Amino acid sequence: MAKSNNDLIQEQLIAARRNQILDAATTIFAEKGFHRATIRDVAKAAGIADGTIYIYFENKTAVLMGILDRLNETDQREANFEQSADMDIDTFFRMHLRQRLDFIGPKGMQVIQIVLSEILVNLDLRDLYYEKIIGPTFQLAERYFHGWMDAGLIRKFDVPIMMRMITSLVLGLLVLRLLGDPTIEEQWQKLPDVIADMVLYGIQGEKS
Amino acid sequence: MAKSNNDLIQEQLIAARRNQILDAATTIFAEKGFHRATIRDVAKAAGIADGTIYIYFENKTAVLMGILDRLNETDQREANFEQSADMDIDTFFRMHLRQRLDFIGPKGMQVIQIVLSEILVNLDLRDLYYEKIIGPTFQLAERYFHGWMDAGLIRKFDVPIMMRMITSLVLGLLVLRLLGDPTIEEQWQKLPDVIADMVLYGIQGEKS
Amino acid sequence: MAKSNNDLIQEQLIAARRNQILDAATTIFAEKGFHRATIRDVAKAAGIADGTIYIYFENKTAVLMGILDRLNETDQREANFEQSADMDIDTFFRMHLRQRLDFIGPKGMQVIQIVLSEILVNLDLRDLYYEKIIGPTFQLAERYFHGWMDAGLIRKFDVPIMMRMITSLVLGLLVLRLLGDPTIEEQWQKLPDVIADMVLYGIQGEKS
Amino acid sequence: MAKSNNDLIQEQLIAARRNQILDAATTIFAEKGFHRATIRDVAKAAGIADGTIYIYFENKTAVLMGILDRLNETDQREANFEQSADMDIDTFFRMHLRQRLDFIGPKGMQVIQIVLSEILVNLDLRDLYYEKIIGPTFQLAERYFHGWMDAGLIRKFDVPIMMRMITSLVLGLLVLRLLGDPTIEEQWQKLPDVIADMVLYGIQGEKS
DNA sequence: CATGAATGAGGATTCATTCAT
DNA sequence: TATGAATGAATCCTCATTCAT
Numbered sequence: 092m093a094k095s096n097n098d099l100i101q102e103q104l105i106a107a108r109r110n111q112i113l114d115a116a117t118t119i120f121a122e123k124g125f126h127r128a129t130i131r132d133v134a135k136a137a138g139i140a141d142g143t144i145y146i147y148f149e150n151k152t153a154v155l156m157g158i159l160d161r162l163n164e165t166d167q168r169e170a171n172f173e174q175s176a177d178m179d180i181d182t183f184f185r186m187h188l189r190q191r192l193d194f195i196g197p198k199g200m201q202v203i204q205i206v207l208s209e210i211l212v213n214l215d216l217r218d219l220y221y222e223k224i225i226g227p228t229f230q231l232a233e234r235y236f237h238g239w240m241d242a243g244l245i246r247k248f249d250v251p252i253m254m255r256m257i258t259s260l261v262l263g264l265l266v267l268r269l270l271g272d273p274t275i276e277e278q279w280q281k282l283p284d285v286i287a288d289m290v291l292y293g294i295q296g297e298k299s
Numbered sequence: 300m301a302k303s304n305n306d307l308i309q310e311q312l313i314a315a316r317r318n319q320i321l322d323a324a325t326t327i328f329a330e331k332g333f334h335r336a337t338i339r340d341v342a343k344a345a346g347i348a349d350g351t352i353y354i355y356f357e358n359k360t361a362v363l364m365g366i367l368d369r370l371n372e373t374d375q376r377e378a379n380f381e382q383s384a385d386m387d388i389d390t391f392f393r394m395h396l397r398q399r400l401d402f403i404g405p406k407g408m409q410v411i412q413i414v415l416s417e418i419l420v421n422l423d424l425r426d427l428y429y430e431k432i433i434g435p436t437f438q439l440a441e442r443y444f445h446g447w448m449d450a451g452l453i454r455k456f457d458v459p460i461m462m463r464m465i466t467s468l469v470l471g472l473l474v475l476r477l478l479g480d481p482t483i484e485e486q487w488q489k490l491p492d493v494i495a496d497m498v499l500y501g502i503q504g505e506k507s
Numbered sequence: 508m509a510k511s512n513n514d515l516i517q518e519q520l521i522a523a524r525r526n527q528i529l530d531a532a533t534t535i536f537a538e539k540g541f542h543r544a545t546i547r548d549v550a551k552a553a554g555i556a557d558g559t560i561y562i563y564f565e566n567k568t569a570v571l572m573g574i575l576d577r578l579n580e581t582d583q584r585e586a587n588f589e590q591s592a593d594m595d596i597d598t599f600f601r602m603h604l605r606q607r608l609d610f611i612g613p614k615g616m617q618v619i620q621i622v623l624s625e626i627l628v629n630l631d632l633r634d635l636y637y638e639k640i641i642g643p644t645f646q647l648a649e650r651y652f653h654g655w656m657d658a659g660l661i662r663k664f665d666v667p668i669m670m671r672m673i674t675s676l677v678l679g680l681l682v683l684r685l686l687g688d689p690t691i692e693e694q695w696q697k698l699p700d701v702i703a704d705m706v707l708y709g710i711q712g713e714k715s
Numbered sequence: 716m717a718k719s720n721n722d723l724i725q726e727q728l729i730a731a732r733r734n735q736i737l738d739a740a741t742t743i744f745a746e747k748g749f750h751r752a753t754i755r756d757v758a759k760a761a762g763i764a765d766g767t768i769y770i771y772f773e774n775k776t777a778v779l780m781g782i783l784d785r786l787n788e789t790d791q792r793e794a795n796f797e798q799s800a801d802m803d804i805d806t807f808f809r810m811h812l813r814q815r816l817d818f819i820g821p822k823g824m825q826v827i828q829i830v831l832s833e834i835l836v837n838l839d840l841r842d843l844y845y846e847k848i849i850g851p852t853f854q855l856a857e858r859y860f861h862g863w864m865d866a867g868l869i870r871k872f873d874v875p876i877m878m879r880m881i882t883s884l885v886l887g888l889l890v891l892r893l894l895g896d897p898t899i900e901e902q903w904q905k906l907p908d909v910i911a912d913m914v915l916y917g918i919q920g921e922k923s
Numbered sequence: 924c925a926t927g928a929a930t931g932a933g934g935a936t937t938c939a940t941t942c943a944t
Numbered sequence: 945t946a947t948g949a950a951t952g953a954a955t956c957c958t959c960a961t962t963c964a965t
Contacts, residue, residue: 108949124420126334129934140951145936204419211416211477212332221479249493251482256497259471260464266474267467269419271429274459285457289464292501337959348926350962359960540836542750545938556947558941567939624835627828627893628748637895667898668909672884675891679883682890685835687845690875701873705880709917732928753955764930769957 109147112137113161114198116154121201125155125209155209159216162202163223180244181291188283191261204269229254257290317355320345321369322406324362329409333363333417363417367424370410371432373402388452389499396491399469412477437462465498525563528553529577530614532570537617541571541625571625575632578618579640581610596660597707604699607677620685645670673706733771736761737785738822740778745825749779749833779833783844786826789818790848804868805915812907815885828893853878881914 115137119128130151134141148154195203210217229251236250264282268275278285323345327336338359342349356362403411418425437459444458472490476483486493531553535544546567550557564570594602611619626633645667652666680698684691694701739761743752754775758765772778802810819827834841853875860874888906892899902909 104949121420122422124334124417126332127420130936131934141935142937142952143950146949151935207474208416208419209332211412212329212335217479225478225480249486252486252489252493253497255475255480255483256468256472256494259475260468261471262474263467263469263471264464266415266470267463270433271425272433272463275463278457278460281460285460286464289461289498290501338961339959342927349960350927351925353961354924537836538838540750540833542748543836546940547938550948557939558948559946561940562945620835623890624832625748627832628745628751630746633895641894641896665902665909668902668905669913671891671896671899672888672910672913675887676880676884677887678890679885679887680880682831682886683879683883686849687841688849688879691879694873694876697876701876702880705877705917706913707917709913709915728928754957755955765956766931766958767929770928775956 105147108143109157112139112144112147112154113157117158117198117201117205120155120158120205125151125205155205155216158202159206159220162206165199180239181287184287184291185283188261188286192279192283195265200265200269203265207266207269229258232258260286260290313355316351317365320347320352320355320362321365325366325406325409325413328363328366328413333359333413363413363424366410367414367428370414373407388447389495392495392499393491396469396494400487400491403473408473408477411473415474415477437466440466468494468498521563524559525573528555528560528563528570529573533574533614533617533621536571536574536621541567541621571621571632574618575622575636578622581615582640582644596655597703600703600707601699604677604702608695608699611681616681616685619681623682623685645674648674676702676706729771732767733781736763736768736771736778737781741782741822741825741829744779744782744829749775749829779829779840782826783830783840786830787848789823790852804863805911808911808915809907812885812910816903816907819889824889824893827889831890831893853882856882884910884914 112133116128116133119132119136122128123132130144131141133154134144137144144154148157206220210220232254233250236245236254239245240247240250264275264286268279275282320341324336324341327340327344330336331340338352339349341362342352345352352362356365414428418428440462441458444453444462447453448455448458472483472494476487483490528549532544532549535548535552538544539548546560547557549570550560553560560570564573622636626636648670649666652661652670655661656663656666680691680702684695691698736757740752740757743756743760746752747756754768755765757778758768761768768778772781830844834844856878857874860869860878863869864871864874888899888910892903899906
């Protein structure tokens with residue numbers, strides 16, 4: 092028991108140190124980019140020595156992967172379309188968008204910034220990420236859309252494409268914000284409603 | 300006169316060499332990323348010596364800027380909303396989207412890949428780019444939307460946000476394609492119509 | 508008295524630990540070489556923690572010196588030409604060689620490997636070793652050879668050189684074995700006789 | 716033709732630079748040992764920049780291999796037992812030994828020092844070296860000994876072992892000299908005769 | 924202009940050593 | 945004593961940039 096207890100504490104210490112490093116790395120990588128950032132930068136930001144990082148991560152790339160892994164975990168935890176059962180689409184949509192966008196805090200934006208920047212020019216990472224995150228998410232979402240469509244709640248559409256368009260809309264807004272667009276930043280809170288509005292009714296539709 | 304003639308030829312030669320280098324750099328940067336790619340890689344791809352690049356560009360960053368500048372020029376050339384006068388919005392929209400998306404050839408995708416990747420983690424570049432490209436484009440577009448709205452062709456909306464959503468939709472689709480989504484790639488030709496359809500009528504709207 | 512007793516036990520414990528470390532170090536150093544081997548390698552092989560080594564040895568070099576010191580001690584213990592009094596040279600020679608070669612077990616080979624490798628490129632160690640081991644051994648041996656020569660048992664020769672040649676022969680055979688020569692390894696048991704035969708009679712001499 | 720000429724000059728320049736680096740490395744490696752010596756040390760000794768070494772050698776290990784390769788080439792050039800046809804063994808032996816020992820200049824000693832030191836604790840290098848140098852040399856020599864033995868010029872002996880003993884004698888003397896034995900160093904010029912004398916007649920044999 | 928050898932600053936990584944527990 | 949996490953100096957190697965030819 093005593094040993095198991097010690098092991099547990101050990102694990103927690105290790106996890107804490109890893110998180111400490113990943114937090115620092117996230118900030119630094121987002122600021123300077125993965126390549127311009129040095130291990131020393133990260134170490135300094137984490138308040139530890141250069142070498143210490145290599146106790147917890149095999150190399151610089153492994154730190155990046157660590158950031159990506161944390162994103163995965165969070166994403167998995169978030170992927171809950173469950174509560175949709177008894178809402179109308181409009182409500183569900185707004186709620187879901189609000190959840191997603193609210194959830195992405197400043198730290199989340201940094202992570203997206205880093206990951207996206209690197210994924211765009213790193214084939215291995217791209218494939219890995221698509222397989223582990225994007226693909227599964229689409230598969231999950233697809234089922235919901237089919238359900239709604241079969242129920243006649245939304246008009247007939249090519250589901251995979253429709254889904255991708257909605258995703259793209261959100262993704263594009265994220266990118267636009269990352270590019271520093273002030274309008275998006277100011278209106279961030281209103282976006283869920285606006286997005287839902289547009290997605291559901293288009294720019295010509297009645298409502299609003 | 301002879302000299303002026305020579306100068307002209309000179310200029311063309313220089314422009315040709317610069318483009319040769321930028322073409323090579325675009326391919327290489329897209330493949331490996333700006334930082335992982337070496338000047339030697341680019342020189343080899345361009346079929347010239349390392350040092351030659353420094354005759355045409357001050358440094359590696361200047362090559363990146365060169366790629367960005369060519370994007371600007373092309374963009375400027377494309378920014379023609381002019382012919383909208385006598386079309387209905389639906390037609391105009393589809394046409395405009397088709398133009399934009401068609402125009403982005405494989406080379407264009409590479410450029411976006413490079414620029415986006417770097418812009419995300421380079422504050423200077425980001426500001427520069429926003430000022431020179433994104434900002435002006437929005438300003439231009441804004442006028443058109445106001446025109447349509449005043450004419451009652453589209454419903455009342457917060458124009459800056461609406462515009463940004465449409466832009467985000469296209470931007471997001473580009474990113475999704477760059478991330479390797481096969482569905483988007485296969486359906487690329489159909490996108491202008493699908494986008495227009497969704498933007499105009501939403502997923503609940505009538506039409507098809 | 509009790510304290511003295513404890514001290515004794517203490518000393519033995521310390522000696523045991525030191526030997527445990529030196530044994531591990533010998534194996535590891537022989538495998539990877541002194542420089543490629545890390546303290547962690549040695550600690551792991553000894554089944555202890557990195558830091559523990561520094562309780563028993565000042566630094567990595569001191570571990571190497573420890574190995575060398577054990578070699579010295581063994582060598583000193585072995586340097587017994589004493590029993591020569593009543594044998595003829597032939598018998599004495601074979602016996603002495605057999606003793607020396609037999610004595611060098613696998614562990615001994617490893618030690619020679621390590622020490623020789625390092626001595627060759629470490630001036631301080633070289634001088635130290637020459638002073639403490641090689642020089643004294645030659646001085647001791649020289650007396651015997653002079654005795655035999657004066658007694659007419661061997662022909663007139665430049666004693667220091669002759670001695671060095673015999674030593675070189677044995678040393679050379681050790682090195683050749685360390686270099687992995689399979690013939691030497693297979694015939695190791697026969698070497699004392701063959702060496703004696705050649706040293707005493709040459710390759711042209713009568714006998715066998 | 717002009718091109719072929721340029722290529723030739725290029726090759727010579729490259730070879731010259733490589734040799735310049737290898738010369739410097741030989742001195743430095745012999746002084747400090749391969750591992751203690753830094754690339755900077757070698758570069759400084761060669762009067763060039765650190766990075767330049769990497770134009771001519773893939774990495775530090777490749778420099779070591781370059782030294783080893785030059786040794787090989789020299790060795791191959793030296794392996795001429797040819798002129799033995801018309802001499803008696805005694806003369807041939809002395810001549811051959813003189814050739815070998817004379818040939819090993821100060822540079823040669825350094826090379827042996829480096830190579831031996833590293834080979835002793837580097838399995839890969841050891842195998843490589845045995846295959847490429849030691850093995851072939853023994854095979855070549857074996858034929859000569861068999862010839863002499865069949866002709867009755869030397870007494871019956873286990874040829875592989877005899878050869879190895881003679882080799883060991885020379886090798887051992889080299890090592891002893893490398894270990895700093897002053898006697899060996901002073902008498903180096905006389906060694907061929909003394910060795911031949913002992914090898915041929917033993918320490919008990921007649922002659923002198 | 925074009926070349927590509929040379930440069931050397933910069934950065935990732937290793938590992939001997941220390942020290943709080 | 946024993947531990948092993950933390951340290952940071954040391955070193956290999958890369959690559960943007962220069963410049964003599």
